[in-house]
Amino acid sequence: MTHNNIVIFDTTLRDGEQSPGCSMNLEEKLKMAHLLDEMGVDVIEAGFPIASRGDYEAVEAISKILKNATVAGLSRATQKDIEATAAAIQSAQKRRIHTFISTSPLHMKYKLQMEPARVLEAIAESVSFARGLTDDVEWSAEDGSRTEDDFLCRCVETAIKAGATTINIPDTVGYAMPEDYAAKFIMLRERVPNIDRAILSVHCHNDLGLAVANSLAGVRAGARQIECTINGIGERAGNAALEEVVMAMRTRPDAMPYQNNIKTEMIMKASRTLSSITAFAVQPNKAIVGANAFAHESGIHQDGMLKHKGTYEIMTPESVGVTESNLVLGKHSGRNALKTKLKEMGYDLDDSTFDDAFRRFKDLADKKKEIFEEDLIVLIEGASHANEAIQFQSLVIQAGTKGPQIASIELMVDGDRKYAMSEGNGPVDAIFKAIRMIVPHDNAVLKLYQVHAVTGGTDAQAEVTVKIEEDGKTVVGQGSDTDTLVASGRAYIHAVNKLLDKRKRSLPPLNSMLI
Numbered sequence: 001m002t003h004n005n006i007v008i009f010d011t012t013l014r015d016g017e018q019s020p021g022c023s024m025n026l027e028e029k030l031k032m033a034h035l036l037d038e039m040g041v042d043v044i045e046a047g048f049p050i051a052s053r054g055d056y057e058a059v060e061a062i063s064k065i066l067k068n069a070t071v072a073g074l075s076r077a078t079q080k081d082i083e084a085t086a087a088a089i090q091s092a093q094k095r096r097i098h099t100f101i102s103t104s105p106l107h108m109k110y111k112l113q114m115e116p117a118r119v120l121e122a123i124a125e126s127v128s129f130a131r132g133l134t135d136d137v138e139w140s141a142e143d144g145s146r147t148e149d150d151f152l153c154r155c156v157e158t159a160i161k162a163g164a165t166t167i168n169i170p171d172t173v174g175y176a177m178p179e180d181y182a183a184k185f186i187m188l189r190e191r192v193p194n195i196d197r198a199i200l201s202v203h204c205h206n207d208l209g210l211a212v213a214n215s216l217a218g219v220r221a222g223a224r225q226i227e228c229t230i231n232g233i234g235e236r237a238g239n240a241a242l243e244e245v246v247m248a249m250r251t252r253p254d255a256m257p258y259q260n261n262i263k264t265e266m267i268m269k270a271s272r273t274l275s276s277i278t279a280f281a282v283q284p285n286k287a288i289v290g291a292n293a294f295a296h297e298s299g300i301h302q303d304g305m306l307k308h309k310g311t312y313e314i315m316t317p318e319s320v321g322v323t324e325s326n327l328v329l330g331k332h333s334g335r336n337a338l339k340t341k342l343k344e345m346g347y348d349l350d351d352s353t354f355d356d357a358f359r360r361f362k363d364l365a366d367k368k369k370e371i372f373e374e375d376l377i378v379l380i381e382g383a384s385h386a387n388e389a390i391q392f393q394s395l396v397i398q399a400g401t402k403g404p405q406i407a408s409i410e411l412m413v414d415g416d417r418k419y420a421m422s423e424g425n426g427p428v429d430a431i432f433k434a435i436r437m438i439v440p441h442d443n444a445v446l447k448l449y450q451v452h453a454v455t456g457g458t459d460a461q462a463e464v465t466v467k468i469e470e471d472g473k474t475v476v477g478q479g480s481d482t483d484t485l486v487a488s489g490r491a492y493i494h495a496v497n498k499l500l501d502k503r504k505r506s507l508p509p510l511n512s513m514l515i
């Protein structure tokens with residue numbers, strides 16, 4: 001690695017996933033991990049193995065599929081945590097144990113209730129224990145940006161002496177100003193005698209909207225790893241957004257002359273996949289991946305853009321994978337045309353997945369004359385649901401201003417055909433009630449119902465997202481169709497299938513197995 005290479009450490013599946021509204025199931029985490037690996041992320045923090053059985057299993061499964069990236073698992077400074085991480089990542093080709101402890105006066109006194117001397121001992125013990133299990137060990141000073149300089153120097157020196165190969169200084173509560181954060185790295189590089197034996201890392205939260213600015217300031221001050229998440233998801237106001245730090249380096253090499261391995265053309269795909277999995281919408285004016293990030297609405301701007309793109313565009317939409325809504329296929333397109341187009345878009349499907357996609361493409365083309373790239377993304381990303389216990393069959397709706405709104409639905413439940421009819425406050429309510437009559441889930445509460453038009457036009461596909469919560473556990477379902485009500489029924493059924501799956505899998509936490 002040359003001196004100016006930046007390690008991109010993605011923690012979407014750990015710091016991102018642990019924030020409210022962003023939880024993912026195993027299949028979804030695997031899908032994201034696969035994408036991040038393909039995109040060129042160097043280190044994927046896959047979870048916190050001791051936290052729950054689900055986390056452990058996800059880290060274990062992700063460890064088996066990564067082709068290029070190093071897998072990392074988080075652990076507190078205890079042997080039990082570190083052993084759980086080591087076990088979960090053991091089958092990975094490249095693995096890292098990430099262990100942390102708080103070092104600020106406030107955290108040591110109130111959270112840990114530990115004296116600084118004991119914290120130093122815990123750092124030496126935990127890092128050397130981890131180093132006995134793997135060669136790649138990252139140590140983090142939680143609340144590092146609010147830690148006193150003298151003590152931080154002693155902690156970092158101790159961690160490196162015990163074998164840490166990466167030293168991370170998080171701005172855990174998003175409190176730092178860019179100059180102060182940079183000064184911490186300069187100070188550490190000047191004062192810690194063995195500092196050259198480790199890579200320094202930034203990890204910034206966005207409570208004051210400074211996560212990206214602080215991360216870049218840390219890099220200019222000598223850090224060579226950035227910890228970040230797709231769409232900036234994470235605790236509270238989130239973490240530094242991967243797409244923003246990466247595009248800042250790519251767009252401003254004069255100010256940020258550093259390299260990284262990210263294939264930026266995959267950024268939009270990663271952003272969309274994550275927001276569709278979690279139903280965590282991206283704000284329209286979000287940098288790089290927001291719907292308006294490359295839109296030019298005002299007359300003056302449009303005029304400037306026509307004369308020279310550089311007038312109002314500092315990076316091209318193509319460089320982050322935004323393509324124009326090109327008409328791509330239609331009713332008469334055959335298997336070959338679909339296969340070629342999907343390949344161009346980066347989807348290389350096996351035969352049976354392709355057959356299923358082709359069948360659904362034909363159904364869609366019967367209802368919608370023009371098929372755009374966005375339609376194909378929804379078609380492919382929306383699982384076929386073929387193996388799910390509850391299958392949508394048909395829907396008849398009575399709606400409008402006269403008389404009650406009534407839904408009659410037909411489902412297959414474990415192979416048996418079932419029918420229900422319900423009135424409701426509007427057709428969507430009637431559909432959901434009818435589904436509840438067939439598959440009771442009285443304790444579940446609907447938390448979100450969201451409709452998004454995939455393209456323009458009145459024949460556009462509607463993509464519906466629903467989120468339901470039962471006993472503190474949340475699931476997200478999605479459905480798409482040119483008929484918004486059919487899409488709503490499909491989305492709700494998708495969520496109920498996931499709920500049933502979650503009930504089946506709700507096993508005791510890993511902690512209780514280890515004790």
Ligand code: KIV
Nearest residue numbers: 100140142143170172
């Ligand atoms: O924000 C933080 O301090 C963290 C550490 C556990 C790395 O996420």
Ligand code: ZN
Nearest residue numbers: 015170172203
């Ligand atoms: Zn964090």
